[in-house]
Amino acid sequence: MSSELRALGWGDDFEQAFEAYVAPLSSEERARLTPVRVVGVQRQTFGVRGLHGEEEARLAGASRHAGTLTPAIGDWCVLDRAADGAGRILAVLPRRTTFARALGASEDTRRSQALRQQVIAANVDLVLIVTAPDADFDLERLERYVQAVQQSGARPVLVLNKADLHADTGWWVRQLGTLGPGLEIHVTLAESGQGLEGLRALLTKGVTLALIGSSGVGKSTLTNALLGRAAAPTGEVRASDQQGRHTTTSRTLYLVPGGGLLIDNPGLRDIAVWDADAGDFGELEALAAQCRYRKCTHTTEPGCAVQAAVRAGEVSAARLAAFQGRRTRR
CATH class of the missing domain: 1.10.40.50 (Probable gtpase engc; domain 3)
Known part of the structure; x- marks a missing residue:
C-alpha cells in the first residue's frame, strides 16, 4: 500500500472497497481509475488529493443521476483521470465514519425530525469540540456536539480555548467533565501556543482530526497554530455580545507537518443530532x-x-x- 495514500488516511478497508469496484472492469478501464481523498468542496467542483497530488474534479454525470452519494470533505472516491486530464468522480467509497447533523429539527427541542441529513465530514477519527470561557459557553449545546460526534463513530475531544479570558479555568473544566465519563479535555491559548502539545500528540500519520464549535471560539487560530502557517482566516469577536464572525466559510482538509490531517469547519451555532438514540x-x-x-x-x-x-x-x-x-x- 502506498505510503503517500497512508499519509492521507488510506487503510485496508478503503483498499478492499476500491479493489471490489474496479474488479469487474477491463484492464484499460482500471488503468484510468485511482483513489483520491476530498480535501475541498466548492459549489460545482471538488478538490481531491491522491498519488498525483492535488487536483480539481467534478462529479460524473452518470453518478449524479444514479443516486450516488455526494462527496463530502474527507471522503475517499474513485477518480477517472480522462485523457484530457479532467478528473471525474465516479463513486464514493464506503465511509468509515460519518459526522452529520439533522436539518429541520424544531427550535425548541433541537431534536431530529428525520427530515434531512447534512454530512459535515467523513472518515474523521477525532473531533475537537472547541469552546471558550465566555458568554457563549453553553453546556446543552456542547452536549449535543458530543452526542453527534459519538454517533458519527469518531472520538470527541473537548478543548477550552482562550484560557487567558479567566485567571482560573478550573470551574469551566469541571463543567466540561460532567458531559460524559472519560472525555479528554485540553485547555489552550492558541494565539500563544499554550496547551497545544497535547493536541499535536493526537495528530499522528494517517489520523484525521476535525474542529467544530461556535464562531469566535478560535478554531481557525487553532488550525493555523497546528499547521504552523496562516492557512485559515481569523477574525475578531464582537465586544457587544461576544459573538464571532464566520471567518471560515468552507471546509478544507489540510496535511499537518509531521503527520496527521486536519479539517477546519465553519462555525456551528448549534447542532441537532441526526440519530440521538445512538448516544452513549x-x-x-x-x-x-x-x-x-x-x-x-x-x-x-x-x-x-x-x-x-x-x-x-x-x-x-x-x-x-x-x-x-x-x-x-x-
Whole structure:
C-alpha cells in the first residue's frame, strides 16, 4: 500500500472497497481509475488529493443521476483521470465514519425530525469540540456536539480555548467533565501556543482530526497554530455580545507537518443530532439502576441516584435532559 495514500488516511478497508469496484472492469478501464481523498468542496467542483497530488474534479454525470452519494470533505472516491486530464468522480467509497447533523429539527427541542441529513465530514477519527470561557459557553449545546460526534463513530475531544479570558479555568473544566465519563479535555491559548502539545500528540500519520464549535471560539487560530502557517482566516469577536464572525466559510482538509490531517469547519451555532438514540449514556444507565424506585423518572423521586449525581456536580443537567429525552422517545 502506498505510503503517500497512508499519509492521507488510506487503510485496508478503503483498499478492499476500491479493489471490489474496479474488479469487474477491463484492464484499460482500471488503468484510468485511482483513489483520491476530498480535501475541498466548492459549489460545482471538488478538490481531491491522491498519488498525483492535488487536483480539481467534478462529479460524473452518470453518478449524479444514479443516486450516488455526494462527496463530502474527507471522503475517499474513485477518480477517472480522462485523457484530457479532467478528473471525474465516479463513486464514493464506503465511509468509515460519518459526522452529520439533522436539518429541520424544531427550535425548541433541537431534536431530529428525520427530515434531512447534512454530512459535515467523513472518515474523521477525532473531533475537537472547541469552546471558550465566555458568554457563549453553553453546556446543552456542547452536549449535543458530543452526542453527534459519538454517533458519527469518531472520538470527541473537548478543548477550552482562550484560557487567558479567566485567571482560573478550573470551574469551566469541571463543567466540561460532567458531559460524559472519560472525555479528554485540553485547555489552550492558541494565539500563544499554550496547551497545544497535547493536541499535536493526537495528530499522528494517517489520523484525521476535525474542529467544530461556535464562531469566535478560535478554531481557525487553532488550525493555523497546528499547521504552523496562516492557512485559515481569523477574525475578531464582537465586544457587544461576544459573538464571532464566520471567518471560515468552507471546509478544507489540510496535511499537518509531521503527520496527521486536519479539517477546519465553519462555525456551528448549534447542532441537532441526526440519530440521538445512538448516544452513549452508559454511566447514566448504571446510575439509574441504583435508584430507589425501578421506574424512577429522575425528576423529583426520593432516592434518585441520577439526581444525586447532578447535585454533586458529577453529571450535568444538560446530559440528564438528553438522557431523559431519549427515554421518552423510546
